[in-house]
Amino acid sequence: xxxxxxxxxxxxxxxxxxxxxxxxxxxxxxxxxxxxxxxxxxxxxxxxxxxxxxxxxxxxxxxxxxxxxxxxxxxxxxxxxxxxxxxxxxxxxxxxxxxxxxxxxxxxxxxxxxxxxxxxxxxxxxxxxxxxxxxxxxxxxxxxxxxxxxxxxxxxxxxxxxxxxxxxxxxxxxxxxxxxxxxxxxxxxxxxxxxxxxxxxxxxxxxxxxxxxxxxxxxxxxxxxxxxxxxxxxxxxxxxxxxxxxxxxxxxxxxxxxxxxxxxxxxxxxxxxxxxxxxxxxxxxxxxxxxxxxxxxxxxxxxxxxxxxxxxxxxxxxxxxxxxxxxxxxxxxxxxxxxxxxxxxxxxxxxxxxxxxxxxxxxx
Ligand SMILES: Nc1nc2c([nH]c(=O)n2[C@@H]2O[C@H](COP(=O)(O)OP(=O)(O)OP(=O)(O)O)[C@@H](O)[C@H]2O)c(=O)[nH]1
Numbered sequence: 001x002x003x004x005x006x007x008x009x010x011x012x013x014x015x016x017x018x019x020x021x022x023x024x025x026x027x028x029x030x031x032x033x034x035x036x037x038x039x040x041x042x043x044x045x046x047x048x049x050x051x052x053x054x055x056x057x058x059x060x061x062x063x064x065x066x067x068x069x070x071x072x073x074x075x076x077x078x079x080x081x082x083x084x085x086x087x088x089x090x091x092x093x094x095x096x097x098x099x100x101x102x103x104x105x106x107x108x109x110x111x112x113x114x115x116x117x118x119x120x121x122x123x124x125x126x127x128x129x130x131x132x133x134x135x136x137x138x139x140x141x142x143x144x145x146x147x148x149x150x151x152x153x154x155x156x157x158x159x160x161x162x163x164x165x166x167x168x169x170x171x172x173x174x175x176x177x178x179x180x181x182x183x184x185x186x187x188x189x190x191x192x193x194x195x196x197x198x199x200x201x202x203x204x205x206x207x208x209x210x211x212x213x214x215x216x217x218x219x220x221x222x223x224x225x226x227x228x229x230x231x232x233x234x235x236x237x238x239x240x241x242x243x244x245x246x247x248x249x250x251x252x253x254x255x256x257x258x259x260x261x262x263x264x265x266x267x268x269x270x271x272x273x274x275x276x277x278x279x280x281x282x283x284x285x286x287x288x289x290x291x292x293x294x295x296x297x298x299x300x301x302x303x304x305x306x307x308x309x310x311x312x313x314x315x316x317x318x319x320x321x322x323x324x325x326x327x328x329x330x331x332x333x334x335x336x337x338x339x340x341x342x343x344x345x346x347x348x349x350x351x352x353x354x355x356x357x358x359x360x361x362x363x364x
Pocket of ligand 1: 238239240259260261265266267268269270271314350351352353
């Protein structure tokens with residue numbers, strides 16, 4: 001059994017901290033969960049709840065975090081300058097329960113005296129967003145007793161949608177109980193079905209500002225010309241690159257929590273700012289995101305993505321680059337992966353990238 005606390009950086013929200021449970025939480029955990037009003041809503045909690053079970057449970061959560069199977073965390077609040085346990089929130093990978101699919105199961109409870117303050121929504125929503133950004137999952141599932149409308153409302157507020165009905169064994173109730181099932185993917189939970197362009201991301205000009213007109217230049221656009229749009233949507237110009245190492249592996253970066261489409265893997269790059277060329281944008285982004293220096297001469301145009309998202313049309317030139325200076329590192333804490341071209345399909349990527357992956361596989 002694990003004896004050191006697991007390596008897990010606490011997740012914070014406006015009012016709460018989510019961190020691994022500690023042995024010192026056992027007494028408070030027991031006090032809060034050994035309450036019929038709480039226990040009766042939980043499938044895997046017996047009632048009465050033996051005090052010793054709190055210690056065993058806390059130790060088991062450490063082992064599960066270390067094994068990458070489940071993340072059951074203490075929800076900690078602050079009152080009068082002192083920290084105290086408010087409840088628990090947890091996610092278990094479906095495969096840890098012997099089921100298929102890239103899903104995780106959400107569970108939570110909140111001590112009775114903290115009810116009615118939105119604690120469950122705040123804590124469970126935070127854990128779900130973290131999980132979608134950091135685990136290899138595409139959806140989160142949960143269930144709530146049919147007679148527990150509060151919990152159903154929490155799940156709906158997080159973004160989970162009704163997904164049918166079922167029956168589950170409740171230890172506390174001593175038998176099977178009818179439950180409502182809920183499910184949500186990245187789009188519902190993080191609310192980024194379509195990442196909106198930034199407010200300042202007016203479609204940028206492709207070339208340097210205002211070059212002198214050549215004799216055969218097309219007439220300049222009228223001052224009131226509408227900004228470029230495709231299919232009635234604003235164009236978002238993004239430059240991206242497939243960095244290829246000496247072993248022929250391609251670098252993917254994981255979109256960090258807080259960004260639209262968090263958790264998906266993508267080619268490094270970013271929006272082309274007004275007045276920038278795509279190459280200049282990439283040189284800037286690669287320095288900012290990966291701390292490497294690249295010269296424009298080493299950026300070979302490869303292909304491009306043209307994809308309509310809900311709110312904009314993405315035009316994304318993809319370059320190939322085999323030479324850079326410096327050691328690649330995720331400056332923004334983003335996960336990185338060097339991936340063999342044949343394995344690229346195993347990574348969840350934005351929809352615009354699908355054709356690019358196929359082309360890279362053929363080419364490399
Ligand atoms: N870098 C990159 N962006 C991609 C890829 N595929 C794809 O659809 N995109 C989309 O292109 C847009 C890039 O915007 P971004 O938010 O990463 O740009 P940025 O680095 O300038 O971000 P920032 O505005 O947070 O500084 C996003 O909407 C993203 O979803 C890809 O492979 N690489």
